[in-house]
Amino acid sequence: MRYGRGPDVLTNLSFGLAPGSFHFVTGPSGAGKSSLLKLIYLAAKPSKGLVHLFGQDTTSAPASAKPGLRRRIGVVFQDLTLLDHLSAFDNAALPLRIAGRKPADYRNDVAELLTWVGLGQRMDAMPATLAGGERQRLAIARAVVNRPDILLADEPTGNVDHEMAVRIFRLFVELNRLGTTVLIATHDQDLIARSGRPVLLLENGRITARSAPEPRPPEPRPSGPVPA
Amino acid sequence: MSEIFDPARWRPAPFLPEKEARDRALIFVVAVLCFLACLTAMGVLAANRAAAGWTGQLNGDATVIVRPKGGETPDAAAARAAEALSGATGVTEARALEPAKAYDLLRPWLGDVTDLEDLPVPRLVVVTLDARHPANAKQLNAALQSQNVDATVDDHSVWIKDIQRAGDLVRWLGVLVFLLIAAAAGAVVAFATRAGLAARRDVVEVLHLAGAEDGFIARLFLTRFARIAGLAGLIGAGAAAALGVGLRIAGGGEGLTPALPLAWSDLAAVLPCPLLAALVAAVAAQVTAMALIRDMQ
Numbered sequence: 001m002r003y004g005r006g007p008d009v010l011t012n013l014s015f016g017l018a019p020g021s022f023h024f025v026t027g028p029s030g031a032g033k034s035s036l037l038k039l040i041y042l043a044a045k046p047s048k049g050l051v052h053l054f055g056q057d058t059t060s061a062p063a064s065a066k067p068g069l070r071r072r073i074g075v076v077f078q079d080l081t082l083l084d085h086l087s088a089f090d091n092a093a094l095p096l097r098i099a100g101r102k103p104a105d106y107r108n109d110v111a112e113l114l115t116w117v118g119l120g121q122r123m124d125a126m127p128a129t130l131a132g133g134e135r136q137r138l139a140i141a142r143a144v145v146n147r148p149d150i151l152l153a154d155e156p157t158g159n160v161d162h163e164m165a166v167r168i169f170r171l172f173v174e175l176n177r178l179g180t181t182v183l184i185a186t187h188d189q190d191l192i193a194r195s196g197r198p199v200l201l202l203e204n205g206r207i208t209a210r211s212a213p214e215p216r217p218p219e220p221r222p223s224g225p226v227p228a
Numbered sequence: 229m230s231e232i233f234d235p236a237r238w239r240p241a242p243f244l245p246e247k248e249a250r251d252r253a254l255i256f257v258v259a260v261l262c263f264l265a266c267l268t269a270m271g272v273l274a275a276n277r278a279a280a281g282w283t284g285q286l287n288g289d290a291t292v293i294v295r296p297k298g299g300e301t302p303d304a305a306a307a308r309a310a311e312a313l314s315g316a317t318g319v320t321e322a323r324a325l326e327p328a329k330a331y332d333l334l335r336p337w338l339g340d341v342t343d344l345e346d347l348p349v350p351r352l353v354v355v356t357l358d359a360r361h362p363a364n365a366k367q368l369n370a371a372l373q374s375q376n377v378d379a380t381v382d383d384h385s386v387w388i389k390d391i392q393r394a395g396d397l398v399r400w401l402g403v404l405v406f407l408l409i410a411a412a413a414g415a416v417v418a419f420a421t422r423a424g425l426a427a428r429r430d431v432v433e434v435l436h437l438a439g440a441e442d443g444f445i446a447r448l449f450l451t452r453f454a455r456i457a458g459l460a461g462l463i464g465a466g467a468a469a470a471l472g473v474g475l476r477i478a479g480g481g482e483g484l485t486p487a488l489p490l491a492w493s494d495l496a497a498v499l500p501c502p503l504l505a506a507l508v509a510a511v512a513a514q515v516t517a518m519a520l521i522r523d524m525q
Contacts, residue, residue, distance in 0.1 A: 072439060110235065124232065
């Protein structure tokens with residue numbers, strides 16, 4: 001994969017994520033972690049090769065099929081991409097609205113999820129008034145609210161403290177238990193080490209599957225409800 | 229949970245911001261275009277009415293130029309012609325124009341000549357035609373020849389053709405101006421849509437990646453710009469109607485000018501304007517938005 005006429009960002013990648021698996025992808029800055037996620041969430045096309053998602057080749061899929069595929073993917077973007085003119089609640093509910101759900105069917109779920117990520121008191125706040133960590137948690141809430149089949153997160157714990165990082169990780173684990181495939185791009189070696197999950201190392205545009213590290217003793221579970 | 233925010237009372241907010249700083253400029257430009265379009269429509273209706281009135285007047289009568297024969301006096305020849313025409317089919321009335329009136333018709337061209345009566349001025353017969361079944365020039369000539377009158381019939385057909393041609397020209401010019409204004413409005417909205425999409429690229433991208441279809445995103449812009457253009461159309465049409473009312477009251481039946489009589493019913497021409505403006509804007513926004521969204525992919 002390359003941008004415009006630039007050099008290849010990713011080369012000769014070939015790997016698969018089993019449904020319901022949980023992986024980290026890590027590597028030095030500029031290794032192509034975000035580009036890899038972009039290929040999966042259909043924001044970029046490979047210059048060569050194929051990307052299979054849910055048993056379908058997305059590179060040859062018609063444009064009309066892509067919205068349906070995208071609705072099955074939850075993404076936590078590195079730059080968060082929150083909509084500043086919408087409240088935290090509206091931002092979190094956005095994927096459900098696009099999926100055509102009725103507000104009465106999901107408003108309580110959204111409220112519960114926002115409470116769980118620590119934004120219960122800021123549901124009507126505008127993103128510009130939220131602190132960095134709050135914005136990050138809101139972006140995560142938006143990514144998981146629709147219970148996606150696959151969750152992609154680009155540095156999801158970059159702006160949160162350790163306790164919130166653990167809480168967010170547990171949310172991902174909970175979603176994974178419910179069947180969601182999770183792929184997290186991160187530099188947070190501590191989080192990777194504690195997770196005991198397999199890691200994909202990305203270097204010089206190539207990926208290598210690494211054995212899962214030895215898991216550390218689990219962190220004490222933070223208080224608060226877990227979304228059902 | 230927030231004490232102020234109650235999820236049960238939450239209503240989804242619009243995906244696009246309801247108000248943008250540039251909306252006012254767009255409303256102003258489209259309102260001006262709608263105002264001009266409405267004035268054009270009213271002007272065309274007035275011109276149509278004027279052309280129809282003039283044609284009707286010219287169709288309603290004919291003029292016969294009579295030349296005396298032999299030792300006959302001009303007045304006797306004119307009287308004989310009037311008598312011959314009075315009995316013709318399709319003629320309501322025929323009367324010889326008094327010599328003084330005939331001289332008056334010539335005076336603007338000849339000036340204040342004292343011995344005008346000495347000139348061999350032909351006598352004229354004014355023929356009022358039947359409104360339902362008017363006689364044509366051929367029938368009038370036949371009636372004159374039957375009484376052996378040497379005369380030329382002018383049924384104003386040359387003038388009528390000119391007026392009809394002028395009326396058609398005004399109509400087509402009006403349609404052309406109207407189409408140009410509609411195209412300009414469409415271009416303005418397309419430009420605004422393009423600017424709106426560029427300014428709200430973040431919204432488009434987020435919606436796109438969350439699984440919104442291209443048509444769904446395009447409809448957001450379509451609805452937004454159709455609403456703005458509809459409002460602008462309402463303002464422009466209202467201003468044009470207000471001007472029309474003012475002209476009708478100030479100018480009476482003459483309306484815009486004596487040559488362009490404006491009727492109260494002509495003001496109804498502004499009614500479709502907001503709808504048309506919204507329609508043009510909707511099409512322009514839809515086409516532009518769809519093209520730009522496809523380019524983003």
